[in-house]
Amino acid sequence: MIKKIILSATFFTLPWLAVANVLELNKEAPTTYIVEKGDTLWDISSIFLEQPWLWPKLWRLNPEIDNPHLIYPGDVLRLVYDEQGEPQLIVEEATAPPVEITPREKPTIKLSPKLRKQAKKEPVATLPLHVIAPYIQYDHLLTQAQVDTLPYVIGSDEGYKSSMDGFKVYVNDDLIPGKSYAMYYVDEEIIDPETDKSLGYNVKLTGTAQVVRAGNMAERRPSTMLVNSANREIRSGNLVLPINEGQLLPSFFTMQSADPSLRGVIVKSATDGREFGKLEVVMINRGSEHAVKVGDVLSIQRQSPAVVETKDGPQYKATASRWDRLTSGGEAEYDMPEEPLGEVMVFKVYDQASMALILRTSKPARLLDIVAAPKP
Incomplete structure (x- = not known):
């Protein structure tokens, strides 16, 4: 029985320049995964890849499957490697084993293995567009x-x-x-x-x-x-x-890593909250004038709290006394790193701003969090 889950064909038509990067598997990527109800392609790709938008390079055409872009909850995804050692994700197909019928008064009949297809309901979507x-x-x-x-x-x-x-x-x-x-x-x-x-x-x-x-x-x-x-x-x-001017959505989104020079901040959320998580809609202060495209994937990043050296040792700048902040000087302030905490995908582009869907967060995103091209 062939079991399948929808991977939109358009999702896999990424320019090959965008997927030419070397695949980086997650350190804890499993060798098999059973698709669950409620999964999206982004959820599944994030399980296996450091860069989920490179999914097309991981997924290969399986000649046993008429449409490799279809899989369903309950299917088993297996991580294998080709002759060149490149990782590949396939759907395990259920086959009927050879059956030998040997009644006393009848000849032996051997049945060849066959693949049988059975239609299923509710295939896993590329992205939950209803959100x-x-x-x-x-x-x-x-x-x-x-x-x-x-x-x-x-x-x-x-x-x-x-x-x-x-x-x-x-x-x-x-x-x-x-x-x-x-x-x-x-x-x-x-x-x-x-x-x-x-x-x-x-x-x-x-x-x-x-x-x-x-x-x-x-x-x-x-x-x-x-x-x-x-x-x-x-x-x-x-x-x-x-009606519908500027409001029509594509059936599927082609995802690609955003331009390496792209960098902006989150300026608003659809819920008007200050913190927000997975599958919430946010606005960023970059648009078509900054080469933003529908389907761009950006990393959400946050600057770690500033630290300054004082006579009493290192202190967070926000809680240090005014005297310590004034006397510490620029050389005493550390250049704290930006840490990634999730990804967003742009689905609507205006001239100077864009709307994006949060695909993943390890902690709540906030207003003024940085959005930038994902690091290779």
């Missing part, structure tokens, strides 16, 4: 220019400042009849802590509507939309964007 989808659907990052120029709701047919399902709202633009639009309210401005410059405005979805009557702004006549879904109060001033 990303709500944030993509409900939140967005807009520039100052977009906030200043996008059309917006000017009122409703009831004369209220807010509306719910079934109301008609009016928009100061010539919208296309029959087309659906999303409405957003402008939340906080995101400031880059490193440059003090604006990264954009975080906007949140208030509802969706369909245009039922075109406007003519040359005659100061707004377009009319019928609200078909309201997530929260829809108010005058809510920005209007074509």
